[in-house]
Amino acid sequence: MSAIAANADHAVTADHPVLAVRGATKRFGSVLALDDVSIEVRRGEIVGLLGDNGAGKSTLTKCISGVHQLDAGAILLDGAPTQIRSPADARFAGIETVYQDLALFDNLTPGQNFFAGRELAWPQWLPRGLRFLQQRRMDTETRVLLANLKVTLPRLDAVVAMMSGGQRQAIAVARSTVFARKVVMLDEPTAALGLRESRQVLNLVAALRDQGNAVILITHNMEHVVELADRAVVLRQGRKVGELVPTKDNKQELVSMIVGA
């Protein structure tokens, strides 16, 4: 019943999209943040989600992760329309999100962060909040997980407030690998990092894909898109304006799609 071992259940061969968004529309007052956007992601695939600031990238991910609800349109998981009313729903459905602000608890340790909201606890018949923490099991799984991902942290019993930006980013990405079963969305995971730290995070993103997850990667960095993404979807002013396979040669085309020139 290891939470990490559960990742092995992926049927990597399936060719149907594990996540499909159809006609997503979202308004904030008079602002049309998303206008009839459709995207699909398959297992073992990284889709780059590109666009200028305010293009609707974060809104789209927040709708998929249950922070916002779509005004119109549908979200299909493994082909079945799925209602995602809250972040808890999304995580329950196997969708993990690495938020731009990391959503880490500064006052908790890396291990406590990994299992926040998903604590390993017993006995099962009690309501979730009244169960007793299986701290040792969580500590062990944390060590195994970090070793597998080749993430080194100075110490596991210190709170993450004491850790550097790169370490914190690695913790946030690693957390998504603990429970991701279908989809992982990463919102600018390398935005605030130096070269070496970015590399480590990109390796983690590749590891998520290799586990059989469908990965949505939001980034402004064209190099990363060309290197990692199997497809790139471009949003502009809430609309999907293009989709292509990114290569070194069409980088310029991507950029002009993003800025609309």
Added chain:
Amino acid sequence: MPETGNTGTTLGDTALPASRKPEAVPGLALGLMLLSAGPVVILMLLIAVLSFLSPYFLTGRNLSNILAQTAVISVVAMGQHLVILTRGIDLSVGSNVALASVVGALSFHAGAPAIAVIAVMVGCGAAVGAINGLFYVFGRLPHPFIITLATLSIAKGLALQLADGRAIPGMPDAIDALGREAVWGLPGSVFVVAGVAAVLFVMAKTMVWGRWIYAVGGRPDAAVRMGIPVSWVLVSVYVISGLCAGIGAVILAGRTDAGSPLFGNLLELDTIAAVIIGGASFLGGRGHLGHALIGALMIGVIRNALNLLNVNVFFQLIVIGVVIVIAVESDVLRNYLEGRVRVMQAGRQS
């Protein structure tokens, strides 16, 4: 400090001379350690100094007296501590104690047995707490200050109304026993405090609920996104705080053999002070039960000592205020030092 394996490398954008950092960190770590041990050290020093200043201070009778006098603050401060952990505040605890004691006294005079009187008091406290929590969360109030200020007023008014403005003497013998000496020269109330502390310690430390309290206090928006039922966690801490106020009412009623609408006056300030002086962070998410207990004890010791030394009662208020300022400033200093450690870590990371 932690071994990062590769202390020589620096990242391009945080480059500082690598050789300076490792030696700078231990100093910071020492400062942080001193700050976190601060309240205990200060309490020890206080006790040491006072036993020189007054021959009566370190007598068994006086120490037992201090424990008896701090029992109510201790119990209620443990509840307040849970609320403060979630970045909240419960201003209603003092009035809640008064209302619970009055309701208890009335139920005793209506013929209720001791066990029912205790249940009525604790239940009354928990009910006020539930009102606080439910209005704060589901009434979408911007801050618990507002609703608990309202229930401070309502509970006080209700207690005065029900008791007709006077203390109601008479409590069941089982409750009065809490005020009397039980074992080892200690009053029964001390064992109630210990029992509540043990239960809350186990709940906060070993149950998922406890972990959620720290998560909610550490970062409420992230707690929502991680699927933690934040609303119910918040309601639960106000219920527990009210419950602790109810237990406080039982102890106070036992010591005085009465219920009174004047009980618990300014207890909200004493308990908040205890939590902060004890070393929990007012910013939420940091601290443990020990902090609330140490803080309560420190307030008890300061009051007791100033009494023994014949210091003017008004001066006590000033001293406790000054101690609060020192405690809050050391929390600020701790946050600053941690920020420094983080910068160092960034530089040391490979």
